[in-house]
Amino acid sequence: MNYAIVNIKGMQFKLFEKKYVYVPYLSQDLGKKISIKKVLLFYKNGIAKIGTPILEKISVQIEILNHLKGKKIIIFKKKRRKGYKIKNGFRPIFSKIKVISFLEE
Template sequence: MNYAIVNIQGKQLKLTENKYVYVPHISINLKEKIFLNEVLFFYEDGSIKIGDPFLKDVNVQVKILEHIKGKKIIIFKKKRRKGYKVKNGFRPFLTKIQVISIKIKNGS
């Protein structure tokens, strides 16, 4: 089983082929295929490649499946003995992607 650790908008995610994952919102149309080239780590059949900071010869191809809103996150602030309480919340925008392939460029 090969996998890659990829940086997507400041989040580091472990991606495996043919798996679905929710990532921070990517503003690209549905059903479009893109390449992620900020690969930090790559593992394949016992061999390991570590980027410095990124691997230039590894690309991860993903397909955009849907754009959704995540579960509500509650932010609660309070200062004791002062009567100060604030409750806020928001639902983050997420993108569901499917990893199609993890490719190594020729020559390595």
């Protein structure tokens, strides 16, 4: 099975062809097809190509399917014996993407 390890917003993701992945929010419109050029590793037919640090001639074509919120993350701060307690939280926004194909030049 072919796969690529790419860098999206400072995080590394292992992408398989025709599979779905949740990544940090991408500010593109829904249904838009974009190309990711920061490919760190590409594996095809038993042969792995490793970039130093990225592969120049390989890109990954993806489609943005959905934007959604994740589960709530609770941030709780406390200092003992001081009466200081703060409870905050937020829900991070993710983008659901589908890998269309890997392009080799």
